[in-house]
Every structure is written in C-alpha cells, then in structure tokens.
Amino acid sequence: MHELLQPGSERKQLLLGNEAIVRGALEGGVRFVAAYPGTPSSEIIDRFYQLAPEAQIYVEYSVNEKVSMETVAAAALSGVKSLCAMKHVGLNVAADAFMTLAYVGVKAGMVIVVADDPFLHSSQNEQDNRFYAKMAGVPMLEPATPEEAKAMTLEALALSEKYQMPCMLRTTTRVNHCRGPVALGDLPGNGSPPRGTFTKDPFNLVVIPMVGRKLRLALLEKLSRLQAEAEQSPLNFTVGEGKWGIITSGVSYLYVRDAVRDLGLEQRVKVLKLGFTFPQPRAVMRNFLRGLTRVLVVEELEPFLEETVRIVAQESGLRVLVGGKGDELIPKAFELDAAKVKRAMSNFFGVSYQSPEVFSIPQLPQRPPNLCPGCPHRATYYSVRKIFGDDAIYPTDIGCYTLGILPPLRMADFLICMGSSVATAGGFSKVLDRPVVAFIGDSTFFHAGLTGLVNAVSHDHRFLLVVLDNGTTAMTGHQPHPAVELTPQGKVQPKVNLENIIRGCGVARLATVNPLQVKKTQDVLQDLREHMHEPGVSVLISKSPCPLFENRMLSRKQKVVFEVDASCDLCKKCLEEVGCPAFVWEQPAAGASRIRINAALCSGCSVCAQMCKSIKPRRLDDSKGGNQ
Amino acid sequence: MARETRAFDAVRIFFTGVGGQGTLLATRLVGEAALAEGISVTMSEIHGMAQRGGVVESSVVIGNAFSPTIPDGEADILMAFEPLEALRALPKCHAQSLIIANTAPIVPFSVATGQSTYPELAALHGLIKEKVSNLMWLDAVELARKAGSERASNTVLVGVLAGSGRLPLGKSSWEEALKRTLAPRIVGINRQAFEAGYAFSRAGGV
Numbered sequence: 001m002h003e004l005l006q007p008g009s010e011r012k013q014l015l016l017g018n019e020a021i022v023r024g025a026l027e028g029g030v031r032f033v034a035a036y037p038g039t040p041s042s043e044i045i046d047r048f049y050q051l052a053p054e055a056q057i058y059v060e061y062s063v064n065e066k067v068s069m070e071t072v073a074a075a076a077l078s079g080v081k082s083l084c085a086m087k088h089v090g091l092n093v094a095a096d097a098f099m100t101l102a103y104v105g106v107k108a109g110m111v112i113v114v115a116d117d118p119f120l121h122s123s124q125n126e127q128d129n130r131f132y133a134k135m136a137g138v139p140m141l142e143p144a145t146p147e148e149a150k151a152m153t154l155e156a157l158a159l160s161e162k163y164q165m166p167c168m169l170r171t172t173t174r175v176n177h178c179r180g181p182v183a184l185g186d187l188p189g190n191g192s193p194p195r196g197t198f199t200k201d202p203f204n205l206v207v208i209p210m211v212g213r214k215l216r217l218a219l220l221e222k223l224s225r226l227q228a229e230a231e232q233s234p235l236n237f238t239v240g241e242g243k244w245g246i247i248t249s250g251v252s253y254l255y256v257r258d259a260v261r262d263l264g265l266e267q268r269v270k271v272l273k274l275g276f277t278f279p280q281p282r283a284v285m286r287n288f289l290r291g292l293t294r295v296l297v298v299e300e301l302e303p304f305l306e307e308t309v310r311i312v313a314q315e316s317g318l319r320v321l322v323g324g325k326g327d328e329l330i331p332k333a334f335e336l337d338a339a340k341v342k343r344a345m346s347n348f349f350g351v352s353y354q355s356p357e358v359f360s361i362p363q364l365p366q367r368p369p370n371l372c373p374g375c376p377h378r379a380t381y382y383s384v385r386k387i388f389g390d391d392a393i394y395p396t397d398i399g400c401y402t403l404g405i406l407p408p409l410r411m412a413d414f415l416i417c418m419g420s421s422v423a424t425a426g427g428f429s430k431v432l433d434r435p436v437v438a439f440i441g442d443s444t445f446f447h448a449g450l451t452g453l454v455n456a457v458s459h460d461h462r463f464l465l466v467v468l469d470n471g472t473t474a475m476t477g478h479q480p481h482p483a484v485e486l487t488p489q490g491k492v493q494p495k496v497n498l499e500n501i502i503r504g505c506g507v508a509r510l511a512t513v514n515p516l517q518v519k520k521t522q523d524v525l526q527d528l529r530e531h532m533h534e535p536g537v538s539v540l541i542s543k544s545p546c547p548l549f550e551n552r553m554l555s556r557k558q559k560v561v562f563e564v565d566a567s568c569d570l571c572k573k574c575l576e577e578v579g580c581p582a583f584v585w586e587q588p589a590a591g592a593s594r595i596r597i598n599a600a601l602c603s604g605c606s607v608c609a610q611m612c613k614s615i616k617p618r619r620l621d622d623s624k625g626g627n628q
Numbered sequence: 629m630a631r632e633t634r635a636f637d638a639v640r641i642f643f644t645g646v647g648g649q650g651t652l653l654a655t656r657l658v659g660e661a662a663l664a665e666g667i668s669v670t671m672s673e674i675h676g677m678a679q680r681g682g683v684v685e686s687s688v689v690i691g692n693a694f695s696p697t698i699p700d701g702e703a704d705i706l707m708a709f710e711p712l713e714a715l716r717a718l719p720k721c722h723a724q725s726l727i728i729a730n731t732a733p734i735v736p737f738s739v740a741t742g743q744s745t746y747p748e749l750a751a752l753h754g755l756i757k758e759k760v761s762n763l764m765w766l767d768a769v770e771l772a773r774k775a776g777s778e779r780a781s782n783t784v785l786v787g788v789l790a791g792s793g794r795l796p797l798g799k800s801s802w803e804e805a806l807k808r809t810l811a812p813r814i815v816g817i818n819r820q821a822f823e824a825g826y827a828f829s830r831a832g833g834v
C-alpha cells in the first residue's frame with residue numbers, strides 16, 4: 001500500500017509539506033489531478049502519479065501548467081473534485097486560464113497549489129504569487145507547516161465547493177520541503193474511476209463579452225461574501241499579548257514565534273497569524289491594530305499584507321506605527337529566517353539583541369552542480385562547439401542542459417523562461433550577422449517551444465534549433481512527457497513522435513543524431529552549418545536517453561568503464577573541452593602528473609574515447625552495479 | 629506518549645554533504661527517532677539542483693522551536709558528510725556546537741581538473757578545531773566498510789550522533805527509526821553501521 005493511502009490514525013507520520021497536500025486532497029475526495037512538474041511543487045504530482053492506480057484516481061503529467069489547469073477545470077466543472085499544482089512561474093504560463101476561470105468557476109472543489117521559491121533555490125526568479133490571487137479575485141490560503149498544509153488543502157476544497165470557484169493554496173519552498181508530523185484523517189472509500197456530469201449552460205460557461213460582464217459582477221459579489229468568510233476564518237488567529245504586534249503569514253510565522261521567545265517578548269508582543277490571506281481580513285487586522293502602539297509586518301518577498309495593514313490603519317485613523325519592508329527591518333529579497341526576524345524586531349521595537357558571532361572561513365573550492373558523467377547533453381555541446389565555435393550565439397532553455405553554462409562547455413548565452421530559446425533565437429537571427437544555435441530540452445519543447453517554432457518557420461527566422469531529446473524531464477526528477485519511450489514496463493512506442501511534429505511545422509532542414517556518436521554528429525552539424533546561409537529554420541534532434549533514467553527504467557547494468565593509458569601526452573583537451581566530472585588531474589608532490597578517470601564515476605558513454613586515442617575501454621565484471 | 633521536553637529545550641542539527649551521500653536519509657532517521665520518542669520535530673530539505681553533484685543541505689530541529697531552518701551561528705550540531713563541506717558549513721555553528729565530520733573527501737570538479745586545490749585534511753581539521761573544540765573527526769566510510777557496506781556511512785554518522793548523548797533519544801527510538809525508514813532488506817546492515825558509529829562515539833570519539 002502506498003504510504004499516503006494508509007487508513008486514518010492518531011499516530012503522526014513525518015510527511016513532506018507536498019505529501020501532506022496530497023494526503024489532504026485524498027481525504028477531501030480529490031479524484032482528478034493534473035500538473036506539470038517544477039521545484040518545489042514536483043512531489044505533489046509525483047506522489048499522486050505513484051498512488052493513482054491503487055487509489056483509482058485520474059492523474060496526468062500535463063504538457064504545461066496552462067494545459068493542466070484547463071484540464072482540471074473541466075473535471076471540476078463536471079463535478080469531480082480536482083487539483084493542479086505548479087511552481088510559481090508555472091502560474092505565469094497558466095495565468096490566462098486562471099484569470100477567467102475565476103469568473104466561470106467550477107461545480108466541485110478545485111485547488112490550485114502554487115509553490116513560490118524565495119531565494120530562487122531552483123528557479124529563475126522569486127515572484128510573489130499572492131498578487132495573482134488578488135488580481136484574479138481567487139481566494140487564497142497560506143500554510144506554515146506540513147500539518148497546516150494538509151488542513152488547508154481540505155479547507156481550500158471546502159471553500160471552493162461553497163463558492164463554486166477555484167481556491168489557491170500558496171506555499172513556499174520551506175513549506176513544500178519541510179517535513180513534520182501530520183495526523184492522518186480518514187479517506188473516503190470510493191474505489192471507481194472518477195465520472196462527472198455536465199449540464200449545458202453556455203450563457204454562464206462561454207465567456208463572450210456579454211457573459212463576461214455578468215460573471216464579472218458575480219465574481220465581485222462572491223468576493224464580498226468571501227471577505228466575510230475570511231473575517232470569520234479560524235485560519236486567522238492571535239497568540240500572545242502586549243502593546244506591540246506582529247502580523248505574519250506562512251513560514252514567516254514560525255520564525256516570528258522563535259524570535260518572540262528568544263527575545264523574551266512573550267508578554268509584550270501579540271502575533272496575528274494569517275492563514276486566509278485573500279480576501280485579506282481587514283476587520284481582523286483593524287481589531288488587532290486597535291490599542292497597539294507598534295506593529296511589524298513580517299512576510300517574505302513583497303509587502304502584500306503590509307500595504308493592506310497600512311490602508312486599514314489609515315482608514316481607521318489608528319495612531320499605530322506600522323513597519324515592514326525596509327533596510328533595517330524586513331528585506332524584500334530572499335528568504336527570512338529566525339535571526340533576520342530577531343534583528344528586525346530588535347530594530348523596530350528597540351529591544352536589545354545580540355546576534356551570534358558568525359565564524360568566518362577562507363575561500364574554498366566551489367561545488368556547483370554539474371552535468372552527470374555520461375550525460376548526452378555534454379556530448380551535444382562538445383560537438384556543437386567544435387563546429388560553430390565561439391562566434392555563434394547560443395540561446396538556451398531550462399533543464400539539466402542549462403548546466404552547460406559552466407566552463408569548460410560555456411554553451412549558454414541567453415535565457416529568460418521556458419521556451420524562450422526558440423523565439424529569442426529568431427529575434428537574434430533577424431538583427432545579428434552571426435550564426436544562432438538554440439538549445440531546448442524535449443520536455444521544454446513540448447511545454448513552450450512548439451509555438452515558437454511555428455512562428456519562426458512562418459517568419460523565415462534563420463537559426464539552428466537543437467532539441468536535446470533525452471527522453472525524459474530530467475531536471476525535476478525524470479517525469480514522463482508526450483514522447484516518452486522508456487517506462488517501468490520497458491520500451492514503448494511514443495504517443496507523440498517528436499520528429500513528425502517538427503517536420504509538420506515545415507522546418508527547412510531536419511536531422512536526427514545520437515550525440516554519443518561524435519564523428520557522425522559533427523558531420524551532420526557541419527552539413528547544417530553549410531546550409532545556414534539559406535533561408536529557414538534548421539532543427540537537429542540530438543537523441544540519446546538520460547543514462548540515470550535509462551538505468552532506472554530498464555534496470556540496465558553498466559558493462560565498461562574507460563581508462564587513460566600510458567600514451568597520454570597530457571594535452572588536457574579532455575579536461576578543457578569535454579569537462580566530464582569523472583576526470584581527475586593528478587599532480588602528486590613527487591612523481592609525474594597524470595590524468596585519470598575515476599572508475600566509480602565513469603558511466604561508460606565512450607565520448608572521451610572517441611576524441612582521444614589514449615582512452616581505452618575496460619570490461620567490467622558484474623560487481624559494479626548502479627547505485628542502490 | 630509525549631515527554632517533558634522543556635528539560636532540553638531545543639536542539640538544532642544541520643546536515644551537509646554532497647549529492648548521493650544519503651544526507652536526506654540520515655536527516656529522516658533523526659526525525660523519525662524524535663517522533664518515536666514523542667518529541668516535537670521539524671525538518672527542512674532542499675531538493676532540486678543539488679542532485680547533480682552539488683552540495684546538499686538539510687536540517688532537523690527537535691524540541692521547543694518552530695522554525696525548520698537554522699540561521700548562521702545557531703546550529704547546535706553539525707553533521708558533515710564530507711570534510712570540505714564541514715568547513716564550508718562552519719558559519720552555521722557556535723563555539724559550543726558539536727561537529728561530527730566524515731573525513732573521506734569527495735573532490736569537487738574544479739579541483740579534479742586542477743583549477744583549484746583541495747585543502748589538506750589537517751588544515752581543514754585545524755581551521756574547524758580552532759573555532760569549535762567539540763569535534764568528532766572520523767572516516768565513516770572506513771567504519772561502514774568494516775560494518776559491512778560502504779554505502780551505510782550515512783548511518784554510521786547517525787550512530788555517532790546517537791552515541792554522543794546530545795539528543796534525548798533512547799536506543800529503542802533509534803531502532804524504530806531504522807525500521808520505519810529503511811527497506812527491510814537493508815535494515816540489518818544499517819543497524820550494524822549504526823552500532824559501529826554508536827560504539828565509536830561512546831568510546832570518546834577515538
């Protein structure tokens with residue numbers, strides 16, 4: 001039985017915030033889930049996918065966030081409780097659907113989990129998605145812990161059902177990836193695949209302007225009822241007492257509680273913890289502010305609560321000093337922690353705080369993440385650089401292959417968001433007289449590259465697009481995508497054929513290579529380069545599975561490793577051009593320097609051996625299996 | 629079930645290592661042991677980019693505290709799975725911290741290719757010891773190999789932590805954590821690794 005399908009019990013389980021959301025959704029009767037992965041939200045869809053057959057619910061990895069939201073909306077409109085989840089920037093992709101879904105609404109509960117990433121642990125920006133809830137007029141809940149994440153998922157479903165509109169559950173990395181004790185409630189026992197019903201109602205469901213106007217007014221009316229709901233919600237509560245106050249939400253609440261205690265202010269500072277943060281409970285804020293002399297708003301990223309608190313104080317004519325974002329107080333950029341909150345409180349309330357001494361350390365060698373040994377992306381980059389050199393512009397995209405930015409490969413010149421490689425390549429090609437070679441992963445191509453390619457073809461943009469087809473969505477944990485061929489059941493025919501799709505777009509030239517065959521790949525690239533002065537888009541599909549994924553799916557055992565033999569003349573090209581992490585440059589204090597391949601890391605891909613005759617294979621006996 | 633927890637207040641444990649070393653599993657073991665003991669616990673993990681050979685950091689906070697993360701200078705215990713990472717995480721510690729560090733290096737790529745040099749182990753040890761005297765410096769990979777599997781070096785380090793007496797967690801809670809966290813076929817080998825670390829710690833870390 002899947003861990004998250006255990007019967008309810010008082011004994012608490014240690015769950016990841018994301019797992020708590022899954023459990024909450026299951027307890028609340030969610031039967032339909034769709035998402036595109038993205039850190040820190042990915043474990044939500046991954047866990048649902050694992051337990052779907054057992055729980056008899058429908059789960060899909062959608063092609064992108066917009067598609068996932070629309071798919072889920074249809075299910076929820078047909079009366080099936082549903083959930084979609086995405087990382088913060090995913091909501092940008094889904095925003096078009098999100099804004100108007102708020103008008104049209106749903107019939108059964110629908111939760112939209114949006115996972116923000118302050119500090120950009122694994123993201124391209126740190127936007128504050130609470131403003132999306134406000135812009136769309138969608139109710140929003142913000143948990144602080146895994147336990148709250150579960151409870152608020154249930155509450156979000158209930159609100160969504162009651163108001164017949166989606167409800168947003170907004171988390172941050174420290175909630176999604178916090179693990180804490182959670183009590184399991186009972187699961188509803190319905191073991192058949194989800195079925196819905198649909199009643200035709202075009203003048204409420206088809207948003208032509210006339211309908212939109214009516215729904216706009218209906219949304220405003222719902223929002224005023226939701227305002228009253230937020231004012232009553234037990235998710236907004238107060239702890240402590242005193243003349244000073246703190247207003248906070250999400251994980252910041254935890255930092256505040258530790259800070260209040262560490263500063264010994266339990267008798268002097270009262271804390272308002274908000275869990276229902278849109279519509280913002282203005283009356284709750286007003287009542288809290290009344291009688292206080294100073295109030296500090298503690299929240300990560302933008303002054304979302306703070307601005308409302310200031311408005312409420314001003315409207316009510318309260319003589320309370322409000323603090324929040326500022327150099328000496330709460331920073332806008334990056335995450336908070338208990339120490340930052342203590343510092344801000346000490347500055348704002350004028351209490352003393354001795355920050356701990358922080359030991360300094362010397363400059364140390366960095367340890368950035370790197371493409372794995374045997375990664376086909378590295379082989380592609382090596383060959384493209386050989387043929388196109390330093391002069392070409394290399395727009396890139398998001399995935400493992402973005403790590404090609406690092407030396408020695410240095411194969412990344414421009415990136416803003418998923419899919420941007422294709423359209424920016426087109427733009428560059430129109431204004432620059434330099435070759436343009438763009439890189440995009442297969443999952444990213446389906447997510448946001450396809451439309452850009454159609455655009456490029458129709459406007460005669462002139463560039464080479466390299467589709468890095470490793471058969472999976474590697475960066476976020478090897479999720480499947482439309483052209484996936486490797487499954488736990490073995491190799492299957494892909495549902496969508498990448499080559500056919502690209503050919504169907506009408507590209508001028510299309511070739512497919514296996515990048516691990518270095519000479520052949522470079523011959524094809526050379527040929528494409530010679531045609532680059534002719535109009536039209538060229539596409540190279542560089543196809544070779546991610547070895548981590550392949551080994552896992554096919555339980556494949558490695559057969560060879562490579563070794564550097566005595567004929568090595570220390571030219572160091574392997575280190576300077578390929579940059580495989582299995583290579584070691586040894587400079588012993590006594591004796592000669594040499595280059596060695598770490599057998600424990602070598603994946604046996606043979607790319608290095610094709611560029612250097614001093615590198616030879618050695619057959620392995622069966623003892624070096626993969627990792628446990 | 630719940631115990632009086634005021635007695636020890638809160639303990640903040642920071643974990644650092646390199647992708648693939650099993651730091652998250654070790655984090656989980658400590659969390660499960662605290663849960664089995666009936667003490668409040670919260671943990672934080674960073675998933676994502678870290679998997680591609682980068683640094684992996686996590687934390688466990690047990691007792692009377694809310695925050696799952698640990699600010700600089702506030703870790704009571706540092707569990708370092710790699711000696712260079714032990715020094716990199718030193719700013720998390722204070723003078724009374726306990727540091728448990730594995731001495732088996734994993735050389736970063738920039739060092740492997742000769743662009744930077746890996747500090748001498750003795751120098752790393754010296755720089756740490758100068759600030760934090762409570763240091764257990766051991767080759768956990770070697771201990772794990774003796775106990776039956778090099779891969780269990782993460783569990784050796786957890787054993788060292790358990791044996792240090794810094795956490796109010798009984799032997800039965802650790803046993804429960806091993807059983808709850810690991811697949812049945814690897815519990816045996818990990819129990820041996822845990823015991824090896826535990827004994828090392830009890831012998832005064834020598």
Ligand SMILES: Cc1ncc(C[n+]2csc(CCOP(=O)(O)OP(=O)(O)O)c2C)c(N)n1
Nearest residue numbers: 038398399400401441442443444473474475
């Ligand atoms: C809008 C958006 N959604 C999701 C993500 C998270 N994300 C980053 S890369 C990636 C997919 C990478 O897959 P692929 O393009 O196949 O490259 P690979 O990692 O396999 O090399 C995802 C889902 C994101 N950054 N932005």
Ligand code: SF4
Nearest residue numbers: 371372375400474546
């Ligand atoms: S996980 Fe796969 S695609 Fe990503 S760097 Fe490693 S080998 Fe390459």
